[in-house]
Amino acid sequence: MTAGRAKLDWGRRAVLTLPFVWLLAFFLLPFIIVAAISLAESRVGIPPYVPLFDWTQGGVWPASHASLDNFVQLFQDDLYVDAYLHSLSVAGISTAICLLIGYPMALAIARAAPARRGPLLMLVVLPFWTSFLIRVYAWMGILKDEGLLNSLLQGLGLIDQPLVILNTDLAIYIGIVYSYLPFMILPLYATLERQDPALLEAAADLGARPWRAFLSVTLPLSLPGIVAGTLVVFIPAVGEYVIPDLLGGSGSNMLGKALWDVFAMSRDWPTAAALAVAMLAALVLPLGLLNRLQRRLEPAEEGA
Amino acid sequence: MSVRLFAHMALTLLLLFAATAARADDEKVVNVYNWSDYVAKDTLEKFTRETGIKVRYDTYGDNEILDAKLMTGQSGYDVVFPSATPFFAQQIKAGIYRPLDRSKIPNAKGVDGDVMTSLTRADPGNLYGLPYMMSATGLGYNVDAINRRMPNAPVDSWRMLFDPAVVSRFKSCGVTLLDTPTEVVPAMLTFMGRDPLEQTPAALDTAMHALAPLRANYRYLNSDKYRSDLASGDTCLAHGYIGDLVQVRARARESKAANKPNIAIVIPKEGAMVNIDVMAIPADAPHPDAAHAFINFLLRPDIIADITNAVGYANAVNASLQYISPEIKNDPVIYPPADIKARLFSALPPAPPGFDRQRTRAWTKFRTDRQ
Numbered sequence: 001m002t003a004g005r006a007k008l009d010w011g012r013r014a015v016l017t018l019p020f021v022w023l024l025a026f027f028l029l030p031f032i033i034v035a036a037i038s039l040a041e042s043r044v045g046i047p048p049y050v051p052l053f054d055w056t057q058g059g060v061w062p063a064s065h066a067s068l069d070n071f072v073q074l075f076q077d078d079l080y081v082d083a084y085l086h087s088l089s090v091a092g093i094s095t096a097i098c099l100l101i102g103y104p105m106a107l108a109i110a111r112a113a114p115a116r117r118g119p120l121l122m123l124v125v126l127p128f129w130t131s132f133l134i135r136v137y138a139w140m141g142i143l144k145d146e147g148l149l150n151s152l153l154q155g156l157g158l159i160d161q162p163l164v165i166l167n168t169d170l171a172i173y174i175g176i177v178y179s180y181l182p183f184m185i186l187p188l189y190a191t192l193e194r195q196d197p198a199l200l201e202a203a204a205d206l207g208a209r210p211w212r213a214f215l216s217v218t219l220p221l222s223l224p225g226i227v228a229g230t231l232v233v234f235i236p237a238v239g240e241y242v243i244p245d246l247l248g249g250s251g252s253n254m255l256g257k258a259l260w261d262v263f264a265m266s267r268d269w270p271t272a273a274a275l276a277v278a279m280l281a282a283l284v285l286p287l288g289l290l291n292r293l294q295r296r297l298e299p300a301e302e303g304a
Numbered sequence: 305m306s307v308r309l310f311a312h313m314a315l316t317l318l319l320l321f322a323a324t325a326a327r328a329d330d331e332k333v334v335n336v337y338n339w340s341d342y343v344a345k346d347t348l349e350k351f352t353r354e355t356g357i358k359v360r361y362d363t364y365g366d367n368e369i370l371d372a373k374l375m376t377g378q379s380g381y382d383v384v385f386p387s388a389t390p391f392f393a394q395q396i397k398a399g400i401y402r403p404l405d406r407s408k409i410p411n412a413k414g415v416d417g418d419v420m421t422s423l424t425r426a427d428p429g430n431l432y433g434l435p436y437m438m439s440a441t442g443l444g445y446n447v448d449a450i451n452r453r454m455p456n457a458p459v460d461s462w463r464m465l466f467d468p469a470v471v472s473r474f475k476s477c478g479v480t481l482l483d484t485p486t487e488v489v490p491a492m493l494t495f496m497g498r499d500p501l502e503q504t505p506a507a508l509d510t511a512m513h514a515l516a517p518l519r520a521n522y523r524y525l526n527s528d529k530y531r532s533d534l535a536s537g538d539t540c541l542a543h544g545y546i547g548d549l550v551q552v553r554a555r556a557r558e559s560k561a562a563n564k565p566n567i568a569i570v571i572p573k574e575g576a577m578v579n580i581d582v583m584a585i586p587a588d589a590p591h592p593d594a595a596h597a598f599i600n601f602l603l604r605p606d607i608i609a610d611i612t613n614a615v616g617y618a619n620a621v622n623a624s625l626q627y628i629s630p631e632i633k634n635d636p637v638i639y640p641p642a643d644i645k646a647r648l649f650s651a652l653p654p655a656p657p658g659f660d661r662q663r664t665r666a667w668t669k670f671r672t673d674r675q
Binding site: 044045046047048077079082144145146167245246248249250251252253257258261262263264265266267268269271 | 368371372374375376377394397398399400478483484485519523524525526529537538657660661663664665667668669671672673674
């Protein structure tokens with residue numbers, strides 16, 4: 001008895017340890033390295049910053065003083081502050097559009113006949129079978145002045161002049177919404193599908209019209225899914241680099257590009273690291289808020 | 305840039321292992337890290353056949369990738385090909401390279417003296433690098449689209465890009481700039497009749513002030529995208545590397561599309577920057593002898609002529625001219641005639657401390673059109 005229990009505990013502990021080790025090795029350690037660089041001073045040499053610790057003298061000795069200068073400099077510079085705000089707003093708007101498009105789709109799939117749900121979900125996930133980059137390039141072909149979209153609209157006689165979409169902010173939104181939509185639909189579907197249809201019947205029995213039933217039953221109960229989908233879309237969208245670079249007109253002051261400029265153009269690793277740390281900090285705040293919201297919602301869901 | 309970045313991130317990991325493994329073996333191998341599509345088909349094979357040294361060959365698409373790898377240290381590479389401006393100059397200052405042993409590179413004496421002299425700005429005393437391939441920065445344009453909008457456009461001048469009255473005419477068909485202050489700022493200074501090599505806050509300010517009101521005329525700033533867009537006719541005027549533009553012109557010619565663009569290339573008459581990619585040996589190169597042998601081999605007139613014939617870039621070995629195909633030798637944008645050549649400049653000196661940061665900031669501001 002006791003031996004079997006000990007074995008179970010050991011196995012459970014191993015299973016629990018694994019993700020922690022993973023997070024430690026592939027998230028926390030790299031982050032600490034980046035954070036350490038962000039406190040260092042830039043220099044011309046290998047590496048291009050003054051390491052905070054000196055490993056060569058046998059043992060670890062603090063080799064220079066850590067300073068917050070890089071951060072102070074960032075926040076004094078309206079250019080980088082603006083990049084934050086712009087990235088947050090692009091990510092926020094994209095997330096909202098994803099939610100507006102994704103919610104009806106998730107709802108439709110969840111309400112479809114069970115036999116059809118599988119194939120419909122499959123269609124949502126299907127784009128992942130092609131490389132992300134190829135799909136973004138395909139959008140370039142669709143959106144450009146003489147691309148598919150403009151040829152179609154001109155062929156139909158709807159427009160005379162091609163719509164300039166590629167290399168504008170609009171193209172960035174299209175790209176981000178397109179790329180991240182499945183990440184919004186899947187968690188939404190997961191919560192919507194679990195909802196008991198009897199709840200809606202009860203609402204109808206109590207005299208609620210469908211729209212009313214949606215607002216007071218379906219929508220509140222799906223909040224955990226909305227929160228999850230929003231997080232999964234919003235967080236990567238803030239740091240998005242590839243889509244603005246390929247589809248945008250380079251007029252968009254986004255964090256990813258600003259970071260690349262500092263890192264590669266002026267080879268200022270400490271300032272680039274400070275930007276990255278600040279970006280993470282800027283994400284932790286909304287993330288923490290949403291997390292608290294989600295925790296508050298969960299008991300409600302169980303109660304229902 | 306980004307596309308390559310992703311591919312190279314993955315590659316970097318692999319190479320890290322390869323390089324660590326490589327350090328252990330003998331001198332019979334050389335680890336080369338070069339730009340993609342930058343040797344002739346049989347160059348490496350010939351080298352191995354003649355010397356018995358195996359070549360481990362990896363490629364990159366951006367100076368930034370090479371730089372990041374070298375700056376971390378212990379890249380494991382023996383020969384690398386950084387661009388003189390601004391990378392090679394800064395890397396020398398950081399102490400990345402090992403001085404070349406000229407006694408092991410006898411072919412170096414065949415290198416053009418003027419090119420060596422201009423390289424001294426980046427590499428004082430020519431201690432660390434020898435020139436590999438060179439290409440000016442200039443303009444590529446869609447002849448029909450430009451003629452339609454401005455019949456006698458000053459196509460041989462930077463006015464195409466920097467004169468507000470001229471460039472605004474082409475806004476509708478798409479004008480693009482390289483996303484690199486070290487190309488655009490010197491070009492603007494040349495256009496304004498100032499010293500293009502000047503790297504002072506005052507010169508930077510002057511150039512950026514002149515550029516700011518022009519920003520709305522440029523569809524985007526990018527150092528990669530312009531190639532496919534110009535070749536397909538989606539843009540009509542591109543600031544670009546002549547080596548790239550030559551490939552764009554060829555691709556447009558070979559295109560089977562009915563309305564394929566007719567691309568012309570010019571080196572502006574006011575003068576232009578020449579990019580020199582140099583061969584250099586990292587200080588911690590595991591096989592320095594093999595590296596010297598490889599550089600010496602690449603500088604052999606017949607070998608480097610093969611490479612020029614294959615990639616369409618000019619080289620600095622004068623004796624190689626006899627082996628170079630006439631259409632490349634006589635192309636005025638690859639081997640410019642004397643009058644143009646006299647106005648070319650190359651190799652900016654390394655930026656003074658703090659200037660880099662200032663320039664990057666001004667550039668980000670310009671790119672995102674914030675005045």
